[in-house]
Amino acid sequence: xxxxxxxxxxxxxxxxxxxxxxxxxxxxxxxxxxxxxxxxxxxxxxxxxxxxxxxxxxxxxxxxxxxxxxxxxxxxxxxxxxxxxxxxxxxxxxxxxxxxxxxxxxxxxxxxxxxxxxxxxxxxxxxxxxxxxxxxxxxxxxxxxxxxxxxxxxxxxxxxxxxxxxxxxxxxxxxxxxxxxxxxxxxxxxxxxxxxxxxxxxxxxxxxxxxxxxxxxxxxxxxxxxxxxxxxxxxxxxxxxxxxxxxxxxxxxxxxxxxxxxxxxxxxxxxxxxxxxxxxxxxxxxxxxxxxxxxxxxxxxxxxxxxxxxxxxxxxxxx
Numbered sequence: 487x488x489x490x491x492x493x494x495x496x497x498x499x500x501x502x503x504x505x506x507x508x509x510x511x512x513x514x515x516x517x518x519x520x521x522x523x524x525x526x527x528x529x530x531x532x533x534x535x536x537x538x539x540x541x542x543x544x545x546x547x548x549x550x551x552x553x554x555x556x557x558x559x560x561x562x563x564x565x566x567x568x569x570x571x572x573x574x575x576x577x578x579x580x581x582x583x584x585x586x587x588x589x590x591x592x593x594x595x596x597x598x599x600x601x602x603x604x605x606x607x608x609x610x611x612x613x614x615x616x617x618x619x620x621x622x623x624x625x626x627x628x629x630x631x632x633x634x635x636x637x638x639x640x641x642x643x644x645x646x647x648x649x650x651x652x653x654x655x656x657x658x659x660x661x662x663x664x665x666x667x668x669x670x671x672x673x674x675x676x677x678x679x680x681x682x683x684x685x686x687x688x689x690x691x692x693x694x695x696x697x698x699x700x701x702x703x704x705x706x707x708x709x710x711x712x713x714x715x716x717x718x719x720x721x722x723x724x725x726x727x728x729x730x731x732x733x734x735x736x737x738x739x740x741x742x743x744x745x746x747x748x749x750x751x752x753x754x755x756x757x758x759x760x761x762x763x764x765x766x767x768x769x770x771x772x773x774x775x776x777x778x779x780x781x782x783x784x785x786x787x788x789x790x791x792x793x794x795x796x797x798x799x800x801x802x803x804x805x
Contacts, residue, residue, distance in 0.1 A: 496803035501789040504528045504588040506616030511607065511625075513599025514796035516573055516692075517560065517702075522595035526611055533697035535581055535750050536563065537571045541594045544676040550578070550750050552774050554569070556768035560702075562747055563724030572597040576692075577768065580608035582749035583683030585672045586619065587624060603691035603787040604731075605742055609684050616802050629757035630784055633776045635768060644763035646744075648773045651758035653795035654678040658740045659762045664695070664717050667679055671734030675739050678795030687745070689731050690738035693717035696725070744769055751777075756786070756795065 510525040529536065535550045544571035548554060557563035561573040577598055583605065588717070602606035634647035655677040662668070667749060676687055694716055702711075712718075717735065718725045732738050740761075747769035748755060776782055791799040 496636070496798075498789040498791045499568050499576055500618040500794045501587055502531055502587040502622045502624050503566075503801075504530075504533075504620055505586070505612065505762070506618040509611040509615035511599065512584065513601045515595060515597030515729075516600035516603075516710050516715065518572075518595065519598065519710040520595045522593060522597060522599045524599060524611075526615060527590040527592065527593040528615075528618065531588065531620050532573060534587040535578070535589045535749075537574070537584070537591045537593055538569065539569045539596070539795075540592045542569060550574075550752050552751050552770060552777060555770045558765070558770055560766075562750065562766045562770065564750070570596050573599055573600065574750070575607045575692060575743050576600075576603075577608045577746070578749045579742045579746030580605040580612055580688065582745045582754065583678070583688060584609065585624075586612060587616070587754075588620065589777060600692075600710055601734055602713045604739070605688040605690075605746070606684070609688045613684075625753050626717065626756045626786050627751060627753045627776075627783050628786045629755065629776065629782060631779075631782045632774065633779060635775050636770045637768060644761075644765075644768060646761040646764040646768050647757055648755070648757045650774055652756065653798070654755055654757060654759075656741050656744055657761070658737055658744060658764070659761050660737045660740055662736070664719065664723055665722060667736050670730070671735055672737055674737045674741055676738075679795050681797050681800060685724070686732075687738055687742050689716050690735045690742050691715070691731065693719070693736055696720045696769045706783050709740045711802065721787050740764075751795045753785070760796050 505528045511524045515522055537548045548564050548566045554564040556565045562575045563570055563572040564686040576579050612613045629648045632649040636642055636645040657675040659673040713726050747766055751773050
C-alpha cells in the first residue's frame with residue numbers, strides 16, 4: 487500500500503497584534519487630578535501605538551517614538567506641536583508585556599489616568615478587549631552590540647545598558663536610603679519569555695514618601711495621588727492598609743516603568759536591559775543613544791515563529 491506524500495510543513499509567521507474590540511476607562515491624572523477618559527481602539531498593521539488627543543479643537547495624534555519624549559520629570563511625557571500626553575509609561579508597559587503592536591488610544595486630557603498606580607488595570611483593559619493577530623510580521627529592534635549611558639559619580643552614580651540577547655530580559659537595582667525599602671528586595675531580574683508579566687510585574691505600584699507628596703502638592707503636582715493609587719511611606723512604615731503586593735514591589739515597579747519607557751521606541755526590543763538607579767530620563771537617553779549608532783541595532787522579523795525567542799509566539803496569559 488502506497489502512502490500519499492506528506493504535504494510540506496507550513497511555517498507560521500510571528501504576527502503583529504492589535505485589539506479585537508474597543509475598551510474604555512475613566513480615571514484621574516496622578517499629577518493634574520483631572521478626570522480623563524481613555525478609549526483603546528484596534529489599529530491597522532504598522533500603525534504602532536498612537537495617542538489621540540480628542541479633547542482639542544482638532545484631534546492631534548502623537549505616535550510613540552524615542553524622539554516624541556519631551557519631558558521626563560516625574561514621568562514620561564510625549565508631545566507634538568503644542569499637544570502632549572503625560573505619564574504614558576504604565577499603559578506602555580502593559581502593551582509591552584502583552585505584545586500589543588498597533589493601538590489607537592483616544593484621551594480626553596493631557597495625562598493618562600493613574601488608576602491603581604500599576605499597569606494591572608491596563609492589562610485588564612487590553613485583555614478584556616481581546617488580542618487579535620494581524621496579517622503582517624512583528625518587527626523587532628534587535629540589539630547587536632552593547633550600548634550604555636551613565637550619569638553622576640559615587641553616591642550619585644546611575645547607569646543603564648542594552649546588550650545583545652535572543653529574547654527580552656531586564657535586571658534593575660535600586661538604592662534608596664529608607665528603612666522600609668532597605669528591608670525589601672532591591673534587585674530583580676525578569677524575562678518576558680516567562681509569560682508571567684501580568685502576575686509578577688504588572689501589579690507593582692508607583693511609590694512615594696509623605697514629605698515628597700506634600701512638597702509636590704505645594705507645587706501643584708500629585709493632585710490625584712493617594713493611598714488608592716500609590717504606595718505611600720512615612721519615615722518608618724508603609725501607610726497603605728494592605729501593605730505591599732510583592733516583597734520586592736519597589737524595584738518591580740522600576741522594571742514596570744523601564745518596560746514602558748523602552749517600548750516608546752516603537753517596536754519590541756530583543757535585548758538584555760540592565761540598570762542601576764535609572765529612571766525615565768536615563769531610559770530615554772539610552773534609547774536615543776542606541777538609535778544614534780546604526781551598527782548597534784537592526785530591524786528583524788520571524789517568518790517562522792519557532793525561530794523566535796521562547797514565549798514570544800504565545801499570546802500572554804491572563805492572571
